[in-house]
Amino acid sequence: MALIVQKYGGTSVGSPERIMAVAEKVKRFRAAGHDMVVVVSAMSGETDRLIKLAKSVHAEPPARELDVAIATGEQVTIALLSMALEKIGCPARSYTGSQVHILTDNAYGKARILKIDETRMRDDLQQGRVVVVAGFQGVDEHGNITTLGRGGSDTTGVALAAALKADECQIYTDVDGVYTTDPRVVPQARRLDKITFEEMLEMASLGSKVLQIRSVEFAGKYKVPLRVLSSFEEGPGTLITYEENEMEAPLISGIAFNRDEAKITIRGVPDKPGIAAQILGDIGKGNINVDMIVQNVGADGTTDFTFTVHRADYKKALDILQRVAKDLKAREVTGDDKIVKISVVGVGMRSHAGIASQMFKTLADEGINIQMISTSEIKISVVVDEKYLELAVRALHSAFGLDKAPAA
Ligand code: ASP
Ligand code: MG
Numbered sequence: 001m002a003l004i005v006q007k008y009g010g011t012s013v014g015s016p017e018r019i020m021a022v023a024e025k026v027k028r029f030r031a032a033g034h035d036m037v038v039v040v041s042a043m044s045g046e047t048d049r050l051i052k053l054a055k056s057v058h059a060e061p062p063a064r065e066l067d068v069a070i071a072t073g074e075q076v077t078i079a080l081l082s083m084a085l086e087k088i089g090c091p092a093r094s095y096t097g098s099q100v101h102i103l104t105d106n107a108y109g110k111a112r113i114l115k116i117d118e119t120r121m122r123d124d125l126q127q128g129r130v131v132v133v134a135g136f137q138g139v140d141e142h143g144n145i146t147t148l149g150r151g152g153s154d155t156t157g158v159a160l161a162a163a164l165k166a167d168e169c170q171i172y173t174d175v176d177g178v179y180t181t182d183p184r185v186v187p188q189a190r191r192l193d194k195i196t197f198e199e200m201l202e203m204a205s206l207g208s209k210v211l212q213i214r215s216v217e218f219a220g221k222y223k224v225p226l227r228v229l230s231s232f233e234e235g236p237g238t239l240i241t242y243e244e245n246e247m248e249a250p251l252i253s254g255i256a257f258n259r260d261e262a263k264i265t266i267r268g269v270p271d272k273p274g275i276a277a278q279i280l281g282d283i284g285k286g287n288i289n290v291d292m293i294v295q296n297v298g299a300d301g302t303t304d305f306t307f308t309v310h311r312a313d314y315k316k317a318l319d320i321l322q323r324v325a326k327d328l329k330a331r332e333v334t335g336d337d338k339i340v341k342i343s344v345v346g347v348g349m350r351s352h353a354g355i356a357s358q359m360f361k362t363l364a365d366e367g368i369n370i371q372m373i374s375t376s377e378i379k380i381s382v383v384v385d386e387k388y389l390e391l392a393v394r395a396l397h398s399a400f401g402l403d404k405a406p407a408a
Contacts, residue, residue, distance in 0.1 A: 007157030042073025063108035098139035268331025271298030
């Protein structure tokens with residue numbers, strides 16, 4: 001008998017029939033003797049609908065009121081799921097975030113969970129009830145309703161599992177686990193049985209959208225055993241786990257990529273202290289995040305400086321740089337928003353050399369030019385022309401032995 005926290009996403013509760021199916025599933029776990037806490041998202045499309053509705057009244061809705069409006073999506077689902085459970089003879093109680101004291105800071109729309117009071121949930125579990133909690137929402141110290149950012153129900157699930165010291169946190173979604181890469185790009189992509197928190201964090205921040213990044217950070221910090229599974233098919237899903245023996249870890253766990261990148265180069269800036277700080281300082285003041293950065297060794301007392309930003313910030317970053325360039329008397333500013341970032345990720349590379357050269361050789365064999373490179377302990381990323389995305393990802397997936405075995 002275990003304490004299990006399950007989270008069901010929007011598609012899993014997208015219709016009355018699906019809500020009934022979730023209730024049946026929860027009931028089966030309950031019948032097996034487990035204590036069950038269930039976190040639900042709003043029905044699919046509901047949060048978008050509420051945001052649109054708010055914007056039809058006020059083009060830039062006050063943040064506090066927007067949170068009040070969008071938190072209602074989850075409030076509907078908790079009630080419906082609890083009714084469904086009661087209907088099939090499984091006692092249940094629904095709670096909003098504030099009713100179970102999911103205390104957050106007051107950053108509306110992207111609030112962070114500070115504390116959860118689990119007494120009330122424990123009482124219900126003791127009485128044999130299933131506890132159904134609204135995802136995505138909390139309450140600040142003054143009683144204001146807050147929300148946790150898009151996809152935030154994942155974080156609610158993990159946070160509740162941490163607070164209750166649950167045996168497992170199961171995230172039910174519309175895919176059956178975490179894949180070696182996006183199966184839409186590489187049909188041979190495989191579901192991973194296991195992936196470490198660190199790898200998952202890299203995969204998530206590189207664009208694999210299975211889990212909200214914050215939920216993975218949370219799970220890693222509080223060591224919550226986390227599993228991603230499909231709500232529509234039976235299967236073991238993917239366990240997100242701690243690194244055990246890295247000598248035995250596969251070299252590479254996955255290939256991630258991000259299409260939302262753009263790069264900017266400023267050429268011929270003085271090669272002296274303070275220049276990078278000035279360039280990036282102005283970009284930072286524009287509220288633009290910088291990802292990769294490359295600076296060349298100066299030859300004639302000047303140097304070139306290249307960095308990448310989110311594609312949505314490209315025009316703005318370019319404008320800022322034109323101004324900086326004048327200030328610094330730089331030679332020119334150029335940019336390219338037709339680039340992508342591709343990364344190989346794996347804790348196994350900590351204890352094995354040669355991953356980078358294998359990656360570069362694989363790309364070279366396909367005639368793909370590498371424009372930028374960056375590395376961390378468990379990841380190597382390159383920037384290439386966006387037209388090579390599919391080719392590059394497929395070649396790397398196969399070169400690192402990730403393709404699934406052909407059906408016998
Ligand atoms: N309903 C919220 C959203 O659509 C939270 C979630 O589903 O995780 O972003
Ligand atoms: Mg989600």
